[in-house]
Amino acid sequence: MVNPVVIIAVTLIAAFSIGIFQFLGKKFVRGVFWLTILFDFTAILSIAYGFLTKVIKAPIMVKIGGFPPPIGINLYVDQLSAYLGVVVFFIGAMAAYHWINRGIDDPEPKALVLMLLLLLGSTGMIFTQDFFNLFVFIEITSIASYGLVASKLDGFSLEAAFKYIVVGSISSTFVLLGAVLLYKFAGSLNMLDISNHINKSMYSGGMLIIISIMFLFGLLIELEVFPMNGWALDIYQGANPAVVAILAGGIVKGFYLVFVRSANYLKFPYLLKIGIIFGLATYLVSQFFAWKQKDIRRLFGYSSVGQLGLLILAGAFYINGNLTGFAKKYMLFAIIFFVLNHSFSKSTLFFLADLFGKRNIEEWKGAISQNKFFGFLFSSSVLSMAGAPPFLGFWAKLFFILAIPRQYFYIVVLVLIGAAAEILYYFNLYRIASENDGEVLDYKGSIIPSLFNVLVLLGLAVLGAYKFFTITGMEIQNAKFLAFITVSAIAVLIIGISRIAQWILALGMLISFSYHLIRNQNFVSVFNIQSFFVILVLVGAVIFLFATYPLSKKYSASFYPLFIFTVFSMVGISVASNWISLFIFWELMSWSSYLLINQGSKKPAWIYLVMSAIGGYSMLAGIKLLSTGSNLIPVFKASAIAAPVWAAILIFTAFLVKMGTAPLHIWARDAYGESPDGFTPLLSGVLSKMGVFGAILTIVYLIPHISHSNIILYGLAWFGALTxxxxxxxxxxxxxxxxxxxxxxxxxxxxxxxxxxxxxxxxxxxxxxxxxxxxxxxxxxxxxxxxxxxxxxxxxxxxxxxxxxxxxxxxxxxxxxxxxxxxxxxxxxxxxxxxxxxxxxxxxxxxxxxxxxxxxxxxxxxxxxxxxxxxxxxxxxxxxxxxxxxxxxxxxxxxxxxxxxxxxxxxxxxxxxxxxxxxxxxxxxxxxxxxxxxxxxxxxxxxxxxxxxxxxxxxxxxxxxxxxxxxxKIRKVGQLDIGYAGEVPDSPESVHFGYDLYAHMRRAVRVFIYPHVENSYRRIYQGLMAFVDYTRRFYTGDLNTYALWVIITLSFIFYILYKGVF
Amino acid sequence: MRKIVAIFFLTIVGLYMLSLFAQIPFGKPYKGVSEHYVERGIVENRGSNLVTSIVVNYRGFDTLGEVTVLFLAATGLSFLLFSCKCLREFKRIRSSLVLRTATDTLFPLILLFGAYIFIHGHLTPGGGFQGGSVIASGVMLLFLAYRSFHVNHKALSTIESLAGITFAGIGLVGLIYAKSFLANSVISLGQWNKLFSAGLIPFIYIAVGFKVGAELSGLISDMISTTKED
Amino acid sequence: MVFFAASLLLIFIGLYAALVKRNLIKIIIGLSIMDTGVNMLIISLGFVKGRTAPIISLKDLFKKGSLLVDVSKVVDPLPQALVLTAIVIGVAVTAMALSVVIRMYSVKKSIEIDDFKELKW
Known part of the structure; x- marks a missing residue:
């Protein structure tokens, strides 16, 4: 186990020595650079590992200079700091590798120095326990990043760098002032010491609150919150993608940890308020502004900023939200998973975007379909980012939603709306990229960093699922089944060279699974509604899978694995033991069926996904309303429910979407019509019945709690009839x-x-x-x-x-x-x-x-x-x-x-x-x-x-x-041997009147078949798009305006938190 | 219009901050760690300049960070301005005789003064940063006076790096021998008010002085060379 | 109090430049003024009436017969140490900013903000 200060010292010495070594040549400097990174990474990994395996039982404290705090400065390394350090160095290494391979800007040794010191600065920032020392390390981080952001030396990067410098200076001014004033208030600069001097009652006076606001505000600026985040978006758009990957994936998370920790040390009582206002605002604004974004890097930037907003929200709840028991644990895991998910997915996306080279998303046509490996890496990152199971992003969101206290239900609704908005634009990009024709990639650079990142992501997906099931205490069968599904699908994918082999394997899996199920005593003994649907799914699946055999030659290698995913997730839905496991498998089914439909026509698949996402998130919100019990997982047989009507409506929405009930039916015609022919029977015959199953569950378990259920059921029947x-x-x-x-x-x-x-x-x-x-x-x-x-x-x-x-x-x-x-x-x-x-x-x-x-x-x-x-x-x-x-x-x-x-x-x-x-x-x-x-x-x-x-x-x-x-006695006549009105037909086309068979009836029913609903959806969508296009001009690009918004935000914060002055 | 809005919001923020400072009594005695620094400053460090003992000893880690910051700035600047004839169109004019003569006279004195400052950092006001800046100002005087003046970038980089390595190295030495980074107990503290006192402090500050001098000189040189014609 | 107000005024003048001025160099100057204001503010926080600088070169600053210094005779040395660091950091940032501006000039031959508004919405 390495003394953390050695990491800092060694990196410093290495950075300084590059100043001499640069005269010995590029290769030598690169060697020193990589050695240092390797040393640092191993050192911090050993510390993190020590925490993980409980070898290190307590946080590490290092007294610098031998002086005890608060006289001297000390470092304080605990679990979370160590983990974050690992992430920072890993992403840093990947980004450096990517940058060097892509052709690093000259003079290279100096760029590597900046990179090393950037990583050092953020590590120091995370480890220190002294407010002024924190300021110094923040400055090291900032100055290194100023240089790196400007490194491309073109108009964009320089503009972004300058805006960053100005806003960053304002930020550090407030941090410095805050730190010194804290010293004046409490007598030292040590975080723990000051924390012991503070108690919450001091916040009713005027001094501490203003000081804390100033200090935390300085850090808040760095966290890219709306409305003062114009500079951050410009960096995402303008700077070198490798630099952006480090900043977004590593450094800003360091600021985040420091912010949350400091608020905790300062016992800041308004963290929740600030977190909700700014976290929510940032998340929602970014996810909607991204809709109209055509530059792919700025699009990813909006997504990053939004995720940070979500993190701030989560952190505020964790520290200041009075969470207890399971909720607190869930929130902690939500935070950790969000950080890990975002760091690894987003940096991969930036690497891949840099490799592909095209900045406008319209130019990404066919990127995935034409470049298989690139496409795989890209898809994994996008799916993880958007929160598709079984990737980490899904577990993160699930933990987060479960952890939010009941009285903040509006936050759950708003976050889920933002999540649906995020899916809309991410998969619009995916839609373009998965088009069937496009360019083949010819890039300079290495795909290894992206590969490593995706491998980590896949491992994290496993970790996420494992942790979710163990922490919530749900039955372990769920986890096992999920693992089984994933492994089966991967197995089918691996033999993807031959469609026949895949078909055989998939069929074999289904049949043997069914066989084992029948042999299973537990299953056979009780035949209930769940068994009914399981059998339905399996029988349908076997029949329809069999029928895909001749069609499969044209399908991609991922058709059968996705088919397996879909089928088994439907089984999972049928045997679900509580609402959350139902939701997990429901989402798995939605996403895998989306990917299958996407192999046909792209736009209908996108509409399907958006509608399914709206349905799915609506279900999650409804489940949240049901959630009771210590582990917050609602079971089916509930004794009392607080808001059953809303819960039922929200949950029902998901099922009505899948059933294609009007007015949620708009996706169906084209999704069915243009999906791969081998999949449509399953989609129609089995998948829609999952909606039926869910509807039955809802009616059986929820409706009895509703007082005037007759009216609701009658209305539901009307929906069915009209549909x-x-x-x-x-x-x-x-x-x-x-x-x-x-x-x-x-x-x-x-x-x-x-x-x-x-x-x-x-x-x-x-x-x-x-x-x-x-x-x-x-x-x-x-x-x-x-x-x-x-x-x-x-x-x-x-x-x-x-x-x-x-x-x-x-x-x-x-x-x-x-x-x-x-x-x-x-x-x-x-x-x-x-x-x-x-x-x-x-x-x-x-x-x-x-x-x-x-x-x-x-x-x-x-x-x-x-x-x-x-x-x-x-x-x-x-x-x-x-x-x-x-x-x-x-x-x-x-x-x-x-x-x-x-x-x-x-x-x-x-x-x-x-x-x-x-x-x-x-x-x-x-x-x-x-x-x-x-x-x-x-x-x-x-x-x-x-x-x-x-x-x-x-x-x-x-x-x-x-x-x-x-x-x-009949005389046979040829089909064309007829004449009427003097004409003798000579070709079949003119006699066959299959076209528009009921044309004469059209006028009678015109009112009823006019696409009212479709047009309404379209008008809503276009209206939203126009609104977004107008409001996103908030980011004028003008530095003075951005700086002004910083000051306006500070006035706003002062105003709402401190009423004393006016 | 923009001015009015800016002034308005600046005033709001200003008033809030003013209300804070109105509650801070000016000139009242201090409590907290400074009491320790002042009272035991001589006992633990033997250096007359209490600020130096804080900067180099008690809060030496901050100074290490500061040194890194300056190093970063110099590296970043030379990175960004690498072979950039950015300000080509601006020619430097020949300096006047007065300036040249004054420079010839003053430069060695400035160097001496700067060296004096950082060598005596633990005894008199000043220290490594101040001394280094003074030296750099002397170098700048040379730049102003003579258009043909060049610095040896290799030498400057080497000094810079070696000095930085010395500082961090001293820290590591402390870690090895005295169990904590930047410990000052490795060599004897000596006597108060004498030149050779305060343990490692003078050595650190000398290193810092060299480093800052070299760095700022390099910085100035990099900026000026964007205008030069060769 | 006057010192505080004056330093705050400097800070806000510097901020005003960053918010209103269109010339990049003026903005950098504004940031520099802001730094100066902050440093002045910090120093004035450390001042104590009637005490002297924290340079112990005279015997009568000590307590009787020991090497312990009489705290009531000396101003707060910590803010001065902090300002030392802060000044250097301010210089570093100014240097970076200036180098960025020099490069910007070489790209666009202008140092007005209006020519650098390409990254937007």
Whole structure:
């Protein structure tokens, strides 16, 4: 274990000696530089390690000169200081490496001296326990950074450096004055000594408060808070990226630690107030101003500044917020994780941006897709930054939100709004960068620093997850499952050379997992709603994964790993033991599905992500309202809830987004329509049902606590009904196979929502039955569509037609699917409709019943449109040789079609499972009864599925027989052998009227299919953008203005904290 | 307009700060660490100049930092102005006879005076920084007087670095022999009011004097060489 | 009190220059004035009426018969030590600022702020 002062001394000697060595040549100086960095890093790592392994039990104190404090100066190194020191030196080393490899500015030895002393200054700043010594080290840090910021010697860097110098001088003036005045007040300069002299009652007089304000204000300036952070943004934009990486990733965190510590020593009672005002303001302003930013470095700068604001907020709560027990622990981890996450991600982003070279984000088109390794590093950093699980940023945010006390709920809401805003602009950049065409990188410099950083990030992700589960005390299965998911996905990724191998491995994993699940006693013994959905997910996943086989050749190596992530996170949602683990897996599912959709079309994926983020954060806010108990993790069965209505609404939003319920449906058409064809069946058949699952949970556990729940449920049912009707109408007028099916999916899920909202056993039966059934027939339709698109190369209906001749099996299966969708007996769709209408009758919700019935009629319209446009009519010449869809898809189609028939004859195949599940929801019977094997009776009547199936098949056979009898007497005519109005058609196109099949109806329903909701969203977005564009001109670039804002902020702080003068 | 707003807010801040200072009594006796510094300053250091004992001994770490700051500034400045003919268009005029003659006479005296200041830092007001500045002012006088005057940058850098290494090295010596960095008990303290007293303080201050002199001279030279034509 | 007020005035004059002046050199001069004001303020904080400088070269500053100094005879030496450091730091910052300005001049041939407003919103 090294004496910390040796680190400082050795670095100093090395820096001084470079002054001599520079005459011996560049290489020699570089050697000295790296040796010193290595020594420093190892030394401080050993100290940190000592703390970590409890070898060092107490903080280290070093008396300089042998004089005890407060006579002499002393260093005080504790856990957090050591960890931060490690971060500072690591990032410093990476940045130096990056800079040297990129071509360091001449004269190199002097730049290295500045770099060494920058790191030394911040280390000293962190370690010292004397206020004036702190000032000296702050100055060392500042002056070194002035030189480094200006190092590029172009207009931008110099301008940024000068602004920094002016604002930095103002800052150090206040720090110096504050320190000296503290001496005058308390008699020494030692932090601990002064702290012992202060007690909170002294703040009611006039002296201490002004002194503390001055001192802390000086430090606050360096923390880049709004409104005095113009200089910081200019540095991010103008200076050398390696320097920016050190400043943002290391140095400013040192200032942060010093600020929080000093406020603690000074027992500053207003830290919370200041932290909330400035932390929140900085965070929100930056995350919105970044929307319109086109320069990538300034964009990253806004993000950094925002994160700092969040840190200040967290620090203020930790020191001054009266947190106790778990909350305090959570907040500490939130702070540590935020610091680590930001330092490593942001510096990587700056390195990568420097390597890529282009400053305007529009020029980043295709950066990720064309450069795989670069893309991987970039994606990891962005995902970690934005807070996607399982990366560290996610755990940090989760700890933070959990730790904030209840009475500050508005802060939770505002922070989550800011987080959603952050996702919006980060992933707008990601959208551009993941476009399919673009430039291939040709950069000068090394990717090693970025690689190391990302490796650290990945390790930290593991640490974050581990710490989260252990500190909160949640069941360890969650952690194990998460680890299992990650490892599986990585395994599939590693064999990414061959898609076939990936397919086999993924399929094998799913099947073996299902097998183990069935064998697991705990799982089999209790069959409840969770088991229902687990089985649904796994069965759907296996079926749809199987069907992706022929399509997979065109997919990227990350398709299957992401598929695994999505599927297993859905399993995780289903088996979640409390709201937080539900949230964790929910977010995992959202993010992995986003990345999958992003492999198709980018803009729809972005909209999907933003809506999912809004939903997810809304859920988190709602969960926060539920949070009780010592470890603040809300469990499902709560005894009393404070604000159940708001909690329910907020949590419901997430589920409604995934279910595509109006008005949260705008993402669905294009996300379904333009996602990879292999993924869409899963998206429609399984993923939307996770929303259903969540809705059931909410209604079962939360609604009972709400007093007038009937009204809420009735309203919910209306949402479902209107969704069912309007989405069906919209489907009628679409011209793309997948888009019709997309609207149809949401429409059908609307029915399910009605069923849930009824909250009766019959309603749940209908909902659960329809959930499974929808998976079968919609999955069938989407899989068939995937096959058709694969063979014909198009998904646009007017280009298809007459395919019945070439794809008879697909036609058959498709027909089954359509019949099921329309709800016609004898196939399985009818039972769902029957149950739902019975349930609506039972509760006397007549209007909704009418709308549901009407929606069914409309559904029939688009069903027919699909069938007609694709399969019937004239076959185009270019499809004369089209083959039937690939074999795996045929197999799946026929299996699913067979299932619709089987369930149609014997609905109890599904119903027996849903009955069990419903019993565990608290109902004694499922609302209907069986009489015999095939007859289902409710209080409104009965129906016998078997009899109807026999009847239908019998009729069909009779008709078939009659047809063959008559066939001999028919004269066959070629399809083009017709003439009407004197014209003889010569090409198939002119006779096939699949295009705009319902054109004549359009005028009748125009009002209903006008994109009101979409336009509203667009107008809101554009309005916000315009507002942001106007307000961000706050940063005028004028130094006088920036300095003025510093003074204005100080006046503001004085005014709100000290009323004594005026 | 900007002026009015600036004055307004400056006045507000000023009034707050003034209200603070109104509560601080001017000229009242002090309490705290200074009592120790004053009372035991001679006992523990044997140097007459109490400020020097504080600067070099009690708070020697600050001085080390200060030395680093100056080193940083000089390095940073020479880094930024490296081979920059930035102010090319400004020519230096020939100095007058008066200036040249005065410089010839005064320069050695200035050097001597500066050396006197930093050697006697522990006895009389002044010390390394003051002495070094004086020496640098002498060098500046030479620059003003003679346009052809050059300094040997290598020599200056070497002096600067060696002096800095000496200071930090003395500190490390203290760490090794006396268990704490910058301990002053390595050599004997000597007698009060004599030249050889106060332990390591004079050595440190001499090193500092050289360093500051070299640094400031180099600084001036770097700035002036942006104008020179070669 | 006069000393305090005068030093504060200097500080605010320096700040005023940074807030209002358009010429870069004037701003640097303003910062320098601010530094001077701060240093004066610190020194005046250390002053005690009726006492002498902390240079112990006369025997009568000692307590009777020992090497302990009579505290009531000497001004506070600590602020003076602090100012020593602060002055040097101020010089260092001024030097850096000036070198940046020299470079800025060579890039844009101007030292007015209006020519250096490219980094914005």
């Amino acid at each position: 069912a009707l309007f989405m069906a109408l919209l489907a009628v007028f679409q011209e793309d196979v997948k888009k019709i099916l997309a609207y149809s999916s949401i429409s059908q899920v609307g029915y399910i929502l009605i069923g849930i909202a009824l909250a009766t056993s019959l309603g749940y039966s209908a909902a659960l039955y329809h959930t499974v059934n929808h998976l079968i027939f919609k999955g069938l339709l989407f899989v068939a569509a995937a096959g058709i698109i694969y063979r014909t190369g198009t998904s646009y209906l007017p280009e298809m037609g007459g395919l019945i001749r070439r794809m008879p099996f697909t036609f058959l299966a498709f027909l089954m699917g359509i019949i099921t969708l329309a709800g016609i007996p004898p196939l399985s769709g009818f039972a769902g409709k029957w149950l739902l209408y019975s349930a609506l009758l039972e509760k006397r919700w007549m209007f909704i019943l009418l709308i549901a019935m009407f929606a069914s009629i409309v559904a029939f319209m688009y069903c027919y449109k699909l069938l007609h446009a694709i399969f019937l009519g004239q076959l185009r010449d270019k499809y004369r040789d089209t083959k039937e869809v690939p074999l795996p898809i045929v197999i799946i189609e026929l299996i699913l079609a067979g299932l619709t028939m089987a369930v149609g004859m014997k609905p109890s195949l599904i119903l027996r499972f849903s009955d069990k599940a419903i019993k565990t929801l608290g109902f004694s019977n499922p609302g209907y009864a069986y009489e015999g094997a095939h007859r289902i009776v409710s209080k409104f009547g009965y129906w016998n599925a078997y009899f109807m199936a026999v009847f239908a098949i019998g009729s069909f056979i009779i008709a078939l027989v009659l047809f063959f009898l008559v066939k001999a």
